[in-house]
Amino acid sequence: MTAQIINGKEIAQAVRQEIREEVEQLKQKGLVPGLAVILVGDNQASQTYVRNKEKACADLGMHSVLIKKPATLSQEELIENINELNQDDSIHGILVQLPLPSHINEEAIIEAISPEKDVDGFHPINIGRMMTGQRAFLPCTPYGVMVMLKHINYDLEGKHVVVVGRSNIVGKPMGQLLLNANATVTYCHSKTKDLTYFTKQADVIVAAVGRRNTITSEHIKEGAVVIDVGINRNEEGKLCGDVDYEDVLSKASYVTPVPGGVGPMTITMLMQNTIESAQRAYNVRQSALKC
Ligand SMILES: NC(=O)C1=CN([C@@H]2O[C@H](COP(=O)(O)OP(=O)(O)OC[C@H]3O[C@@H](n4cnc5c(N)ncnc54)[C@H](OP(=O)(O)O)[C@@H]3O)[C@@H](O)[C@H]2O)C=CC1
Numbered sequence: 001m002t003a004q005i006i007n008g009k010e011i012a013q014a015v016r017q018e019i020r021e022e023v024e025q026l027k028q029k030g031l032v033p034g035l036a037v038i039l040v041g042d043n044q045a046s047q048t049y050v051r052n053k054e055k056a057c058a059d060l061g062m063h064s065v066l067i068k069k070p071a072t073l074s075q076e077e078l079i080e081n082i083n084e085l086n087q088d089d090s091i092h093g094i095l096v097q098l099p100l101p102s103h104i105n106e107e108a109i110i111e112a113i114s115p116e117k118d119v120d121g122f123h124p125i126n127i128g129r130m131m132t133g134q135r136a137f138l139p140c141t142p143y144g145v146m147v148m149l150k151h152i153n154y155d156l157e158g159k160h161v162v163v164v165g166r167s168n169i170v171g172k173p174m175g176q177l178l179l180n181a182n183a184t185v186t187y188c189h190s191k192t193k194d195l196t197y198f199t200k201q202a203d204v205i206v207a208a209v210g211r212r213n214t215i216t217s218e219h220i221k222e223g224a225v226v227i228d229v230g231i232n233r234n235e236e237g238k239l240c241g242d243v244d245y246e247d248v249l250s251k252a253s254y255v256t257p258v259p260g261g262v263g264p265m266t267i268t269m270l271m272q273n274t275i276e277s278a279q280r281a282y283n284v285r286q287s288a289l290k291c
Pocket residue numbers: 141164165166167168169170171188189190191192195208209210211229230231232262263264266
């Protein structure tokens with residue numbers, strides 16, 4: 001078997017076209033969707049992602065503000081900044097780039113963001129709503145993976161999906177969304193004994209580990225769908241995922257590349273969440289005008 005490539009860049013462009021039209025409609029009604037990104041410190045990788053987010057906003061005609069703060073910023077000052085954005089009617093989405101410097105408690109920061117503007121989908125309110133199947137902002141990376149699977153018309157019902165990684169921002173919500181779609185889900189992590197035993201049984205593998213070559217052809221069964229969330233660099237400094245891409249190509253049915261796979265989808269779903277938030281703000285404003 002030769003795997004088909006799931007082109008994240010292309011799917012992201014298609015979704016962005018729809019978002020562009022919705023932004024246009026909102027603008028005609030007098031509302032410009034706005035995203036605020038807070039970047040603390042000067043982490044090199046973070047700067048790249050943040051630049052991509054700004055580019056996406058500009059490309060879609062959305063308003064964006066980038067708030068850059070020194071790594072010495074206190075937790076109280078950061079919460080003060082978030083409070084201002086929570087009150088700001090021109091801002092519909094707030095994203096605080098993670099990781100934060102170690103003197104800042106990430107949980108406290110995430111909880112300071114209004115759940116109505118938490119377009120990352122990291123606030124416990126949104127996580128809880130997602131778990132119970134209520135309307136919620138979905139975490140962008142897992143959401144993007146779901147859209148990719150939908151794009152190839154993959155029916156998850158009854159399929160065995162193995163998620164490798166259990167972080168709060170990727171692995172855990174990924175498994176939950178797959179469960180909501182009626183898949184049978186197994187989580188693997190650093191304490192898993194015999195990773196291959198589990199991944200060999202998977203119809204779909206989602207790798208979200210942060211270590212290259214974690215998944216090779218030895219780990220998968222013939223015809224598996226392999227989704228690579230990892231963003232790593234090899235010894236030449238080249239971007240690569242968690243999957244040995246070349247090696248699984250001859251055995252998998254579908255594979256996502258890195259770059260050009262899940263990454264562009266993450267940014268796109270952030271834009272999607274932001275316009276949804278703006279749409280809700282518009283609806284609230286309209287119903288307030290009526291009474
Ligand atoms: N494409 C995109 O849009 C995005 C990509 N990323 C990338 O995805 C990767 C994962 O990110 P994130 O979830 O934040 O990372 P974390 O470091 O927070 O989590 C990594 C997870 O992998 C598990 N793990 C570590 N080593 C192994 C191993 N040898 N076998 C099995 N599991 C292992 C850890 O287990 P344990 O819990 O036991 O420690 C943990 O659950 C990174 O490369 C990151 O850069 C992240 C966000 C978005």
